[in-house]
Amino acid sequence: MTELSVKGLKTGDIREISKALTLIENDPIKAKEIINALTDCDYDVIGLTGSPGAGKSTLTDRLASIYSEKEKVGIIAVDPSSPFTGGAFLGDRIRMKRASRNDNVYIRSMASRGKLGGLSPSIYDAVELLGRCGFRKILVETVGAGQSETDISNLADIVLLVLAPGLGDEIQMLKAGIMEIGDIYVVNKMDVEGAFRLKSRIEAILEFSKNQKDVILTDAVKGTNLEELVQLVEKELRFMKESGKINEKREKRRRFKKLNTIFQELKDLPDEALDKLASELQNFMGG
Structure with missing residues (x-):
């Protein structure tokens, strides 16, 4: 986490918090790394x-x-x-x-x-x-x-x-x-x-x-x-x-956070991969 100061986040440094939130909005993978570094x-x-x-x-x-x-x-x-x-x-x-x-x-x-x-x-x-x-x-x-x-x-x-x-x-x-x-x-x-x-x-x-x-x-x-x-x-x-x-x-919040993360990852898949996944799910559910 070179872009941010974990110490600054822990002490409530507003600049570090603002930077962290910007990363969270734009990079789900980085978001997990930032949060896991905090108690x-x-x-x-x-x-x-x-x-x-x-x-x-x-x-x-x-x-x-x-x-x-x-x-x-x-x-x-x-x-x-x-x-x-x-x-x-x-x-x-x-x-x-x-x-x-x-x-x-x-x-x-x-x-x-x-x-x-x-x-x-x-x-x-x-x-x-x-x-x-x-x-x-x-x-x-x-x-x-x-x-x-x-x-x-x-x-x-x-x-x-x-x-x-x-x-x-x-x-x-x-x-x-x-x-x-x-x-x-x-x-x-x-x-x-x-x-x-x-x-x-x-x-x-x-x-x-x-x-x-x-x-x-x-x-x-x-x-x-x-x-x-x-x-x-x-x-x-x-x-x-x-x-x-x-x-x-x-x-419940933890479950929906996981679901949102999955949906975000699905959204970033190429169209071909999404079509294949949709077809497999439809077959699995008997559609």
Whole structure:
């Protein structure tokens, strides 16, 4: 690992961490080498997903500021990929003004690499790298569309499903099975008309489906109920750790990381090799 200083990564050197994340995004083999050089440790992964325009970036910014008072916080903002470069647009990062000025918070925008709303395979490695570099809370914010809602549940220990009134798609999301992946439901922009009605509707759906999950109203811009949201997150994390459910979630993350690595390797195969493999799989499955 001549390009990087392992000591610098272990001590949280931001330049070394940034270089390592760039390598992770572009070289899966190098990613494994980098991560294996660092000691594994305990960290919490909090995912934020939901409707575009619900205020996820501002909410992430606020949560990071609160957590950073006691520990180092890493933020991975998943941006849509540029159709020309494949790189992130950096839109979410621009909106995180508090976190960007906080020495105890590290922000990284990562491209979805053409998967609208989905999480690129390198994000699993990026989360693990930040955890091994001493970040005890890692917030992963998705672009909030398409595949992200299911992808984030495979990555995060706990998922905040962020909704807001007046966006026109919140009820469609609830009907589409997205409810299942949320651990805590956040109705943001509580000062907008319809917020309390939306909260009541979510609670009714949860009661009907016999899901005992918390629903909270917030205003990320004003900071209303953000401390209360952190308390709910910590309560859920404590329950998961005491019950052993956190181990199931983290084993699931390891499995999906392996699957993502396999898919990445398949993607890089020549067309002829892919066709041959597809034919063999079809024959194996009796197709």
